[in-house]
Amino acid sequence: MSADPSRAPDVSPSPDTPPAPKATAQRSPDSQRAVIRQLATLSWPIIGLNLMNVLALAVDTAFCGRLPDATTALTALGYSTQLLFLLLVGMMGLTVGTVAVVARAHGAKDRERVDHALQQGAQLSVLLGLLAAVVGNLIAAPFVRVLGGSEPVVECATAYLRPMLLATALPYLNILLGAVLRGVGNTRLAFQIALLINGLNALFNYVLVLGRFGAPSLGVEGAAYGTILAYAIGVAAMVIALRSGREPALTLHLRPVPLDRPMVGQLLRIGWPAAADMVLVNAAFLSIVGMLGSIDQIAVAAHGVGLRVQALAFVPGMAIAQATAALTGQALGARTPERVRLVARAGVLLCLSVMSVLALILFAFDAHILAIFEIDPAGPLGQYALMWMHELGAAMPVAGVHTALVGVLQGAGATMVPLRINILATTLQVPASWLLGIWMGWGPFGVWMAFPLSFLLRTALSARAVARHKWGGS
Numbered sequence: 001m002s003a004d005p006s007r008a009p010d011v012s013p014s015p016d017t018p019p020a021p022k023a024t025a026q027r028s029p030d031s032q033r034a035v036i037r038q039l040a041t042l043s044w045p046i047i048g049l050n051l052m053n054v055l056a057l058a059v060d061t062a063f064c065g066r067l068p069d070a071t072t073a074l075t076a077l078g079y080s081t082q083l084l085f086l087l088l089v090g091m092m093g094l095t096v097g098t099v100a101v102v103a104r105a106h107g108a109k110d111r112e113r114v115d116h117a118l119q120q121g122a123q124l125s126v127l128l129g130l131l132a133a134v135v136g137n138l139i140a141a142p143f144v145r146v147l148g149g150s151e152p153v154v155e156c157a158t159a160y161l162r163p164m165l166l167a168t169a170l171p172y173l174n175i176l177l178g179a180v181l182r183g184v185g186n187t188r189l190a191f192q193i194a195l196l197i198n199g200l201n202a203l204f205n206y207v208l209v210l211g212r213f214g215a216p217s218l219g220v221e222g223a224a225y226g227t228i229l230a231y232a233i234g235v236a237a238m239v240i241a242l243r244s245g246r247e248p249a250l251t252l253h254l255r256p257v258p259l260d261r262p263m264v265g266q267l268l269r270i271g272w273p274a275a276a277d278m279v280l281v282n283a284a285f286l287s288i289v290g291m292l293g294s295i296d297q298i299a300v301a302a303h304g305v306g307l308r309v310q311a312l313a314f315v316p317g318m319a320i321a322q323a324t325a326a327l328t329g330q331a332l333g334a335r336t337p338e339r340v341r342l343v344a345r346a347g348v349l350l351c352l353s354v355m356s357v358l359a360l361i362l363f364a365f366d367a368h369i370l371a372i373f374e375i376d377p378a379g380p381l382g383q384y385a386l387m388w389m390h391e392l393g394a395a396m397p398v399a400g401v402h403t404a405l406v407g408v409l410q411g412a413g414a415t416m417v418p419l420r421i422n423i424l425a426t427t428l429q430v431p432a433s434w435l436l437g438i439w440m441g442w443g444p445f446g447v448w449m450a451f452p453l454s455f456l457l458r459t460a461l462s463a464r465a466v467a468r469h470k471w472g473g474s
Contacts, residue, residue: 035342039323039350045187046319051312052194059202060160060223061305062373063209070374071301071381073220076156078304079144082286083161086279087132091172093275094124095179096325097267100413102183103326106249107333115251118180120263123256125176129169136165147286148293148300160220163228170231177238177252182326184249189241197234204229273415280419280426284454287430291437291447299444302384305373309385310392313362316354317400320347321407328411340408344466347404355400362393388448395452398459405462421461429454 064073098121105113140161144154174197178190204226211217218225242252285307292299324347331339362369366389367377375382406418429450436446 032342032345035327035339036346036350039320039327039343039346042182042185042187042323042326043316043320043350045191046182046322047316048191048194051315052191052198059198059205060209060220060227063205064220064223066210066374067219071298072152072156074304074373074381075149075297075301076144076153076160076220078300078307079147079149079153079289080157080161080164081304081307082147082289083136083140083143084164086286087136087165087168089275089278090128090132091125091175092278093271093273094121094128094267095175095271096274096410096415097121097269097271098176099179099183099322099325100270100329100411101263101266102180102250103329103411104333104413106184107330111249114184114249115253116260116263117267118250119253119257120260121176121180121267122173122252123259124264124267125172126169129172132168132172133165136168137162140165147289148297150297153297156220160224163221163224167228167231170228170235174231174235174238177235177242179322180250181247182322183329184247185326185330186247186249187323189246190238193234193238193241196237197230200233201227201230270413270415273419274410277415277419277422280422284426284429284433288433288447288451291433292444295437295443295447296380296384298380299384302381302388302444305370305375305381305385306388306392309362309369309389313358313392313396314355314399314403316358317351317396317403320350320354321403321410323347324404324407325411328408329413332412340412344405344408347407348401351400351404352397355403356397359393359396362389362396366390384444387445391445391448391452395455398452399455402455402459402462405459405466408466409462417465418462421458421465424461425454425458428457 061074061077064070064077067073098117101117102114105111105117140158141154144157149157174193178193181187181190205223207213207215208218208222208226209220211222239252239254241247242250243254289300289303292303324343327343328340331337331343366386369389370377370382370385375385377383377386409415409417432450432453433447436442436449437444438447440446442449
């Protein structure tokens with residue numbers, strides 16, 4: 001299949017500035033309340049989807065926490081998560097670019113361009129998965145050693161990472177297909193597939209990690225095999241659903257086609273700043289892991305548990321931001337600049353409210369959350385984990401506002417703006433972690449403290465960027 005990439009308006013005419021619709025654009029008849037309702041309706045399945053994606057890793061952690069040498073297993077998973085997140089950055093950039101193009105084309109009712117972007121994005125996601133498999137397996141063991149992992153931890157981490165990395169194309173394709181569905185306004189199908197994946201993941205992990213129903217106990221390696229098998233079944237179910245017409249707004253073609261250079265270029269041009277943004281985020285977290293490893297390896301294990309909690313806690317905010325990005329792209333494609341403003345306000349209000357409530361829950365039920373991972377709150381691991389969770393909770397309301405505003409900018413294709421903000425914030429965050437944690441001797445508390453502080457700066461800068469832009473000149 002081929003498509004003329006010039007048929008739909010370019011998503012990002014310049015690398016830094018969101019594309020503004022023409023001055024003659026009609027004004028949206030929607031009220032703020034109606035947009036909030038629509039955003040909430042679109043967001044809740046994304047919340048469920050993202051929650052399911054995060055739970056796939058949390059399930060691994062929960063079952064591995066029941067192994068005889070749980071501390072070594074959890075420390076290995078902490079290092080492994082950092083590598084998996086680092087390798088994911090290219091896929092996240094591709095996803096942002098594909099959603100921006102699909103949402104704009106869908107808003108302009110250009111069905112051919114929607115299908116073309118889907119096929120090109122799906123092929124690129126498979127290629128990225130294969131590349132991540134090769135690179136990841138080459139650097140897995142040296143990566144964990146550089147971050148301070150002992151040899152038992154390195155051995156445990158590589159046992160988990162090698163099978164996970166070989167099957168990277170499966171979760172990558174699942175992410176891409178779910179994102180394209182979001183771009184056309186269908187968030188339920190991807191959520192249903194995620195329910196299937198996580199149900200199977202929990203079952204397979206129970207059997208393979210702990211050795212149930214006559215199966216051998218494979219430990220952390222069993223967690224990897226269980227997750228891979230669940231994703232294989234889930235991706236197959238997604239492909240079957242799309243091929244059967246479950247979403248009328250798009251068609252998934254399985255026959256490979258040559259890569260369309262203009263389309264690929266547009267996807268990458270929009271997506272690479274988002275990928276670079278994730279590289280910076282991961283670089284900051286990697287530096288934190290390195291600092292924690294130099295202080296106490298138990299703090300690294302606590303950080304790994306905290307990352308699971310953080311991922312779960314940020315799920316609703318990220319979901320609302322993703323829905324905000326989709327509605328922003330659709331509004332710009334339909335040339336309704338006033339609706340972009342309504343969407344931005346709705347996203348901020350929803351994110352702030354939801355993330356504030358979740359922060360209160362995090363503080364109120366901190367010990368109960370640790371109990372899920374079989375961690376004693378009074379022990380060294382539990383004390384570190386509680387410390388990280390409390391600092392995380394303090395950052396959540398302001399981080400929610402920033403997340404929603406980034407969704408607006410990404411939906412408009414203005415991915416260079418969040419990148420520039422993140423460059424500045426990360427440039428300050430990393431030395432702040434060293435200054436507070438190492439130089440001032442505050443230990444893990446000081447290392448983690450730079451995280452909430454950095455979000456104050458990020459939020460102020462993202463709010464300024466959105467407020468200063470002329471959305472259609474009205």
